Amino acid sequence: MNKPYVIGIDIGGTNSVVAVVDARGNILGSDKIKTKDYTEAKAYTDALCKCVVGLIKSTGVEGRVNGVGVGAPNANFHTGSIENAVNIPWAMGQKVPLAAIIKKETGLSCLLTNDANAAALGEMMYGAARGIKDFIMITLGTGVGSGIVSNGQLVCGHDGMAGELGHVIVEKNGRLCGCGRKGCLETYTSATGVMRTATEILATDERPSLLREITGRPLTSKDVFEAAQKGDTLAIEIFNFTGRVLGEALANFVAFSSPEKIILFGGLSGAGDFLLKPIRAAMDENMLFVYKGKTELCLSELKEADSALLGASALGWEVK
Amino acid sequence: MNKPYVIGIDIGGTNSVVAVVDARGNILGSDKIKTKDYTEAKAYTDALCKCVVGLIKSTGVEGRVNGVGVGAPNANFHTGSIENAVNIPWAMGQKVPLAAIIKKETGLSCLLTNDANAAALGEMMYGAARGIKDFIMITLGTGVGSGIVSNGQLVCGHDGMAGELGHVIVEKNGRLCGCGRKGCLETYTSATGVMRTATEILATDERPSLLREITGRPLTSKDVFEAAQKGDTLAIEIFNFTGRVLGEALANFVAFSSPEKIILFGGLSGAGDFLLKPIRAAMDENMLFVYKGKTELCLSELKEADSALLGASALGWEVK
Numbered sequence: 002m003n004k005p006y007v008i009g010i011d012i013g014g015t016n017s018v019v020a021v022v023d024a025r026g027n028i029l030g031s032d033k034i035k036t037k038d039y040t041e042a043k044a045y046t047d048a049l050c051k052c053v054v055g056l057i058k059s060t061g062v063e064g065r066v067n068g069v070g071v072g073a074p075n076a077n078f079h080t081g082s083i084e085n086a087v088n089i090p091w092a093m094g095q096k097v098p099l100a101a102i103i104k105k106e107t108g109l110s111c112l113l114t115n116d117a118n119a120a121a122l123g124e125m126m127y128g129a130a131r132g133i134k135d136f137i138m139i140t141l142g143t144g145v146g147s148g149i150v151s152n153g154q155l156v157c158g159h160d161g162m163a164g165e166l167g168h169v170i171v172e173k174n175g176r177l178c179g180c181g182r183k184g185c186l187e188t189y190t191s192a193t194g195v196m197r198t199a200t201e202i203l204a205t206d207e208r209p210s211l212l213r214e215i216t217g218r219p220l221t222s223k224d225v226f227e228a229a230q231k232g233d234t235l236a237i238e239i240f241n242f243t244g245r246v247l248g249e250a251l252a253n254f255v256a257f258s259s260p261e262k263i264i265l266f267g268g269l270s271g272a273g274d275f276l277l278k279p280i281r282a283a284m285d286e287n288m289l290f291v292y293k294g295k296t297e298l299c300l301s302e303l304k305e306a307d308s309a310l311l312g313a314s315a316l317g318w319e320v321k
Numbered sequence: 322m323n324k325p326y327v328i329g330i331d332i333g334g335t336n337s338v339v340a341v342v343d344a345r346g347n348i349l350g351s352d353k354i355k356t357k358d359y360t361e362a363k364a365y366t367d368a369l370c371k372c373v374v375g376l377i378k379s380t381g382v383e384g385r386v387n388g389v390g391v392g393a394p395n396a397n398f399h400t401g402s403i404e405n406a407v408n409i410p411w412a413m414g415q416k417v418p419l420a421a422i423i424k425k426e427t428g429l430s431c432l433l434t435n436d437a438n439a440a441a442l443g444e445m446m447y448g449a450a451r452g453i454k455d456f457i458m459i460t461l462g463t464g465v466g467s468g469i470v471s472n473g474q475l476v477c478g479h480d481g482m483a484g485e486l487g488h489v490i491v492e493k494n495g496r497l498c499g500c501g502r503k504g505c506l507e508t509y510t511s512a513t514g515v516m517r518t519a520t521e522i523l524a525t526d527e528r529p530s531l532l533r534e535i536t537g538r539p540l541t542s543k544d545v546f547e548a549a550q551k552g553d554t555l556a557i558e559i560f561n562f563t564g565r566v567l568g569e570a571l572a573n574f575v576a577f578s579s580p581e582k583i584i585l586f587g588g589l590s591g592a593g594d595f596l597l598k599p600i601r602a603a604m605d606e607n608m609l610f611v612y613k614g615k616t617e618l619c620l621s622e623l624k625e626a627d628s629a630l631l632g633a634s635a636l637g638w639e640v641k
Contacts, residue, residue: 075611085611135479149577151478156471158579159455160615163471165576168609170569180609249490256485257469257577259478289488289500291395291405295480 004067008053008109009314011116012036012073014088014143019052021060022314026127028307030060042091046099050106057107069103069111070316072119072309074144079161081113087179088144110320116140116309118155118164120266120301121148123312128302129264136262137254138301139166139247140309141269144179145187145194151258167191171250189246192222192269199225199239210235222269229275240275247276248283255284255292266301266308273300324387328373328429329634331436332356332393334408334463339372341380342634346447348627350380362411366419370426377427389423389431390636392439392629394464399481401433407499408464430640436460436629438475438484440586440621441468443632448622449584456582457574458621459486459567460629461589464499465507465514471578487511491570509566512542512589519545519559530555542589549595560595567596568603575604575612586621586628593620 006029011018013036020031032052039045057063074086081100086092100111114122121138124130130138130150138148145167149156156163167187168180175184176197188194199220203212211228212220212235228236251263269276281298288296301308326349331338333356340351352372359365377383394406401420406412420431434442441458444450450458450470458468465487469476476483487507488500495504496517508514519540523532531548532540532555548556571583589596601618608616621628 133479135483151471151476151483152474154472154474156476156578158471159453159581160579160612162611163455163577163579165609165611169573169576170607173569182607182609249493253489254577256489257483257574258476259480259483261479287490287502289485289502291482291485292480 004065006062006066007314007317008057008066008069009310009312009317010049010053010069010071011119011309011313012071012083012089013116013309014074017049018310019049019056020310020314021056021062021066022311022317026311028310029062030056031310032056036089040090042095042097045091046097046102046106050103053103053107066109066317068317068320069107069109070119070313070319071099071103071111071113072116072313073099073113074116074146075162076113076115077161078112078114078118078157081111083113084162112316112320114155114313114316115146115148115164117146118148118157119312119316120146120309121150121155121312122315123303123308123310124264124266124301125150126315127311128308129299130262133261135258136260136264137166137258138264138266139251140267141190141192141265142267143192145191149258156258166250166254169250169253171246186246186250190243190250190269195222195225195239195243195269196220198242202235202239202242206235206238208234212236222272226272226275229272237275240272241279244276244279245283248280249287251280251298252284252287252289255296256289259292260296262297262299264299264301270300324385326382326386327634327637328377328386328389329630329632329637330369330373330389330391330393331439331629331633332391332403332409333436333629334394337369338630339369339376340630340634341376341382341386342631342637344638346631348630349382350376351630352376356409360410362415362417365411366417366422366426370423373423373427386429388637388640389427389429390439390633390639391419391423391431391433392436392633393419393433394436394466395482396433396435397481398432398434398438398477401431403433404482432636432640434475434633434636435466435468435484437466438468438477439632439636440466440629441470441475441632442635443623443628443630444584444586444621445470446635447631448628449619450582453581455578456580456584457486457578458584458586459571460587461510461512461585462587463512465511469578476578486570486574489570491566506566506570510563510570510589515542515545515559515563515589516540518562522555522559522562526555526558528554532556542592546592546595549592557595560592561599564596564599565603568600569607571600571618572604572607572609575616576609579612580616582617582619584619584621590620
């Protein structure tokens with residue numbers, strides 16, 4: 002193999018991580034830029050390409066990189082563009098032809114898929130979905146993403162944009178979403194959704210809570226997790242509410258593709274049983290009987306950053 | 322071809338239609354039994370097998386039938402059983418190993434899939450989904466069924482039971498469904514769902530309606546259609562409500578598999594624009610912007626009975 006390395010890029014709402022990966026999934030080196038520090042697409046892509054070129058040099062793999070794979074929100078596999086990603090300032094309301102830009106700036110061919118699809122590919126190759134042909138990956142990060150695998154293939158849809166389960170409307174006239182509609186799943190079960198729930202519960206429930214002691218900075222879902230670990234009733238209630246909303250949605254998703262596993266991934270999934278227990282209870286309560294007890298809910302087996310990165314990098318082998 | 326014929330069986334909530342079909346999709350002859358006239362599985366399967374054997378004789382194709390394909394509610398392709406179909410008295414709360422029974426009684430090998438999947442196969446071979454790789458078939462009959470095709474393949478799920486979109490919960494604590502849960506799509510958008518809506522609207526809206534003149538027998542969705550054709554305000558409102566519920570659900574389904582087409586099929590789809598217009602309006606209003614205007618809503622291009630029958634019969638070529 003003349004070109005035994007690929008570049009994986011995982012574009013998240015907060016960070017864009019770039020890594021050099023070998024054929025066995027080892028990460029030789031990585032670097033990152035802040036996704037949200039840029040408001041213009043050109044400034045972002047310039048910084049990203051500079052980061053890629055710098056990393057190739059610092060890891061000493063010049064001339065031996067096969068291609069680039071990118072996982073990004075609202076990425077279209079067919080067109081190689083990021084299309085109207087609502088959580089990314091430089092990609093709102095426009096199409097950013099990232100694959101073409103990377104090719105032009107670095108000389109490397111590039112394929113894109115959405116970040117959750119990339120995570121699903123990573124999980125299928127190295128993680129909890131090895132040997133599994135039907136599963137759904139749910140990413141609980143700044144937003145809520147999904148990668149759906151059916152019959153061993155990614156469900157991409159006719160336009161390459163399938164699998165936006167974070168934007169399934171779960172509550173009519175519910176919370177306003179970044180996409181402009183109301184009641185999307187991600188307004189409840191993303192890290193930011195959890196903070197909205199926390200704000201609501203702290204405002205309406207007068208019981209004491211450790212969370213009330215955090216002032217002078219915005220609450221984070223990590224605060225809620227740490228409070229829950231200390232037995233804080235309201236923190237636990239926040240996760241119970243979040244899990245219930247997600248479990249009800251997952252029960253509906255099962256009626257679609259009857260997956261063997263649903264794999265949770267992303268920052269919020271670190272809450273573990275605080276989230277998993279209410280999700281499982283709500284799934285069980287709301288599942289059509291023909292599916293009951295058949296779909297396993299589990300956590301990603303890969304380190305959070307690695308899953309999307311490795312999945313994205315896998316696309317670097319597919320370029321022509 | 323020594324065995325140039327197949328048997329297709331379409332098991333609906335009301336009728337079970339059996340047909341002899343040739344390789345070009347021509348129906349040589351057909352017969353039917355009443356699905357709901359039987360409470361015991363054995364009595365039903367005896368009658369069905371008798372019907373199959375009789376039809377083979379009357380069409381003169383003895384010894385030249387390749388196999389049997391069955392489309393039925395809650396049919397499991399992997400096991401050849403009908404599992405807990407909630408609208409069929411003889412299949413509630415149990416598994417009926419229909420493929421094995423047909424093989425034993427007729428000597429013909431048999432494959433099963435759910436009725437909506439069969440309709441999707443029929444549409445893909447002969448109808449509105451020719452050449453289409455990503456579409457969703459929604460059957461609006463006694464219940465609401467669905468067949469999902471992604472990347473040109475039926476989405477069957479790990480257990481062969483995927484695609485029960487009629488049992489997606491669209492209204493928390495909504496109408497009680499035959500499945501024991503509340504708020505399933507089919508409690509609103511099946512033919513029986515429409516009748517529940519009619520009953521509710523006629524009881525709560527005091528405006529005059531042709532539907533109030535129908536007494537001494539239960540209302541049917543055909544009555545509502547005929548009243549709507551005559552400009553009856555409440556009949557039109559019944560379809561508007563039904564279409565709105567279905568359109569909101571379809572917008573969510575698009576976020577799953579981003580289909581090029583959604584094809585409506587089954588008795589209720591005969592209401593045409595009375596239903597299609599409010600569905601399209603609700604889809605458009607509730608669709609995530611990345612999907613807006615991309616998914617075509619259309620009616621099946623096959624005669625209602627034929628689509629499921631032809632799709633089911635196609636499985637008769639697949640038997641070993």
